[in-house]
Amino acid sequence: MQTNSKLTRRSLLKATTGVAVGSGIVDRGFCAPAIPSVDLAATRASSGINFPPFAKTEWEQQGVWPAFWVRCPSATQPPLVTAYRLRFALETAGKARLHVSADERYELFLDGQRIGRGSERGNLEHWFYETYEIQPGAGEHVLVARVWSLGDFSPLAQFERRPGFLLAAEAPLTETLSTGHAGWESKQLGGYSFGAPFYVWGLAAPMTLDGARFDWGFERGAGEGWNKVAKDEPAASRMLEYGIAPDRYLRSGTLPSMIERPSGSRGVPRFIAAAGPGDLTQVPIRKADHLPAETAGWAALLAGTKPLTIPPNTARRVIIDLEDYICAYPEIVTTGGRDSSVRLHWAEGLRLAPDKWNFRKENRNEIENKFFLGMGDTFIPEGGVDRLFETLWWAAGRYVEAVIRTASDPLTIQRLVWRETRYPLEMESRFVSGDAAVDGTLPLLVRGMQNCSHETFVDCPYFEQMQYVGDVRTESLCSYVMTRDDRLVRKALYMIDKSRHTSGLTEARYPVRQPQLIPWFSLLHIGTVYEYAFWRDDLRFVGTLLPGVRAILDAFEQHLDSSGLIRSPEGWNSTDSFPETERSGLIHWLLAWAFRQAAELEGFFGERDRSARAQRRATEIAVIADETFWDETKGLWANESSRTSFSEPVQCMAVLSGLAPAAKVQRIRKSLRDLRPTGQFGRLRGNRASQKGASPLAPATMYSTHFLFETYRKLELMDLFFERLKFWLEQPGQGMKTPLESYDPSRSDCHAWNSHPLFHYFATILGIRPSTPGFRTVEISPLLGPLKQASGNLVHPAGGGILVEVRAETGRLAGNVTLPEGITGVWKGNGSTRELKPGANRI
Incomplete structure (x- = not known):
């Protein structure tokens, strides 16, 4: 018997752009974006997902499948664990292609050997199934599935409709193997009991398995108590008659098998x-x-x-x-x-x-x-x-x-x-600084990403195991510098887009069956879409996300008051370094930045009017944010309109928006140094940061330090970059194997949202960033700070890698840059700019 690993979609469409657009992820000035020509009919074969549209596989195109969901008639009330069995015989050896799903989760066995798990996490409108190819020999065989359906005891990230199992076999074995046609049997597996989670939140309930009541050998189809299954609704990947939606809208799994x-x-x-x-x-x-x-x-x-x-x-x-x-x-x-x-x-x-x-x-x-x-x-x-x-x-x-x-x-x-x-996420790029402390963080940062990458990104593997929109912002950037594989990022963007409420805002975390709104996370999602457009070459996919980007911005505009300020939308508006406020400086500057990013995105698709409007709104919001939140005495933008508290993240969003007055940005550059928080940082409720010191400027959390690092890069404050990096440099010596969620005392010891220094090693220290959509061109602007040298090889989505070797020599930078075939760019350093061509470039 032979089995092949789970199959995924093989092809997808992409768009190409014929004109260089924009100036990278962090621009030094804002101008109306150029309008590229877009070929929406171009083809691509990189990621395993057939995006977009979320096209149906050949199997799904039949709409209603030649198979039915089945259930165990004696097991109806979760939590429960059931088994499904099919004994079959083949006259000759053959190949079978199987499409398998369950509500909620399954393990699939062939002749007693596990060949897969699923179903990949989604929601009722995207109920994923896995595809397997098996090659059983002539003779008798048995297929068995163990299915768990925990109901209220299941993880919050697990959707459920009602317990059931589905296996659909393609011809010529459809009638022989498919549920609803073949002679499948089932029984409830004994010995399982579940209790309410007593320590962590959001996960599956703790389990007790009593061996005296367990059905040993079930995976081989052994034992008594097997009875005929009950047949439920037909499996479907489209609407049923009269436009009635199926209970579970079946979609092909988007990811490879988990390790x-x-x-x-x-x-x-x-x-x-x-x-x-x-x-x-x-x-x-x-x-x-x-x-x-x-x-x-x-x-x-x-x-x-x-x-x-x-x-x-x-x-x-x-x-x-x-x-x-x-x-x-x-x-x-x-x-x-x-x-x-x-x-x-x-x-x-x-x-x-x-x-x-x-x-x-x-x-x-x-x-x-x-x-x-x-x-x-x-x-x-x-x-x-x-x-x-x-x-x-x-x-x-x-x-x-x-x-x-x-x-x-x-x-x-x-x-x-x-x-x-x-998830099979591995480090394909390479970075070396020659500094033992910096290089010593690489295993920790990579391991953090790996342990937070599963069927979705997760915030933390120990406590919640949920994909938060804010976390995806930095997890996706880390993914870009680790690997060419963008499937997990694409799924995150797609599912977050599909989570939007009727208001237009996204869920704070998704897929999760318990709704939650953190309004400013929706604005971070726009930035994630924007960054994907640069770091990966698939504007067609980006185009399908644009309606969601517009909806988010429209939702915020519904909260404009008569003065032109935005009232914080309903939800959890605790914004990083300070508690909730009705009129938030961070939200206003982040909204201005998001409108600016949207303006560029619209321009990529020739939407001149939409682009101009978004650019105009970005400027208008920036003007009123500056007028409302600027404190001339302190030289800072405030957290709230009363101007009573201040924080690093608000200054960062203002600077990164590219819309703040230049003179005030220079004052912020000085304030970020002179008023920077010092001393011991701590953690407040809701992961807000605290400090023991006299600075009026509340520190960024470890998460929002990503935006602080981006600000340091833009303002060329690399001494402060390395000063704040110490919170990561100290972690290996404290026994950490993955990055903390927050300053100690940290709830979670593994939070990939704080793997973001990994991104900055490549994109800030080595200075490698895409300068046009699709990473067609690159800008390399190294900022070594106190380092004497650094080198790395960043995988490029088109193939090959970008090799950068840079060293400081008597106050100037020297080195070598090697670009992949077909990729051009510029080097910025030593106060000058020079062109880079494909192949070797000596600086």
Whole structure:
């Protein structure tokens, strides 16, 4: 038997532009954008998604499929786990092409071997399915699916309609294999129970699996209790009769299969002790309680060299250090141990206090006198041989707490492994600065992106696992400098666009079934669309997002008052460094910037009138923002119209808009230095930043430091850039493996929105940025700051890479630039500009 990995869409349309447009992501001046010619019929073959329009595959074009959703008639009320079985026989070896989906999630097995998981996360209007090609030999076979439908106990990012399963086989095996035609059977799998999440928010409920009630061998189709499935509605990828929408509008999965492989971090036992009967979260880790004689046995088990037997009537608490941050499906294989229990809880780091709202952890390498507060699942062996216990969903963190309690029967743990899972995002570019501290952050920044990339981007893998619009702004930029693969970015842009309310604003996070509005995130989305237009060569896709860009801007204009100010739309308007306010300086400057970006986007498509209007509105909003929020005494723009508080992010949005008066920008340049926050930064509720110091300027959060770095670049304040970078340079020494969510005490230890220095290593230090849409041309403006040299190779979406080697020599920059074939550009440095041609260029 052979199986091929999940297939995705193969082709998509793209547009080409014939005229150089714009001046990059951060421009030094604003002018009316040139209007390019656009060939909307040009073809492309890069990403796996057939965007846009969200075109149907050949299979989807039939509309109503020759298959039906089916369900287990005895299992109707979530939370529940069901299995579906089809026994079939082939007279000769053959190939079968299968389209598979489930509500909510499935695992697919062929002859007892797992061949895939799904369905890729979407919503009811984009219910994704996966496509598999299998090549079973002649003879008897069995297809089995395990489907979990948790209802209110499922992750908030998981949509659900009602429990069900779908498998559609293409001809000639449609009648033989498809649900609704073939003789599929089902049953509810026993042994599963779920409890409300007790520590983190937004994730799947913790699971307990009782081996005495579990249907062992279900994946092979074994066991009793299988009954005929109930047939539900037909599967469909278009409207049904009379314009009735299907319950789930089926769309082909847009992404490759997630990585699923044994983790390279097997773990080491850091602490082994007797486990008392009480609440272990209240019991600190103390060296005095450690049982060193048992370390070797646990080390051998984790290394995969020897099983470990826990004697009868024994309770053990083991802290396993994975020595890296991973997202993984834990697997444990046991023999014996009837009525014992194995609880596996995960944590990012150990706490200084046994309080779930106290996030103080300090050095993550240290565990002594700290408390383990975690989240996970429990397994109850029934005494069988080689019993494989596994979770339905993956867990995340650096530390695992294993609590084992045996009864009268010894428990042998044959194997304990972690199957790492994530999007197949790898670092394809290269950056070297020669500074050990700077270069030492690269693994942390890359690992942060990897662990926050799954079927969508996620804010954090440990707490919420949701794709926030603000996070996507920096995650997408990091993705551009890591890889040519833009499928995850494209899906994010598409799904966020489809999340828009009737007001025109996007959801704050999507796909998520619980609505939330953070209005200024919608403005950040416009910037993400704009940046995609430059960093990737697909204006046709960008064009499909333009109606959403217009809708967002229209929504904000509905909140204009008689003075021309914008009243903050309804929603969570806490804007980064300060609490909610009715008239926000940050929102006004961000809106002006968004209108300016929209003006350029409209120009790319020849929309001269729309472009001129957007440019005019950008200027008008900037003028009233300047008049309302500028404090002449302090030389700063205020957070609110009362001009009582000030913050770095407001200054950044004003400067980056390119619309602030030049004289005031120069004053801001001085204020950002003279009034910069110093001392110890901290975290307030809602991730706002705090400081211990006398500066009137509230610090940017670690997230909005991305915009501060962009401002430092524009104002050439690279000494301040490296001064603020220290918050990342210090993290590896504090035991962090991924970037923090916020200044300590940080809730989350893995937040890819703070991987953004990775982008700046390439785009600011090396100075590599696209200067026209589609990355057709490049501007290279290195800013080394205190570094003596830096070099890198940035992957280019058209193929090849942009190689930059730059060094400081007696106050001037020298080096080499190599551009891919067909790419031209300019070098800006030493007070001059020179043309760059494809191939090698010596500076």
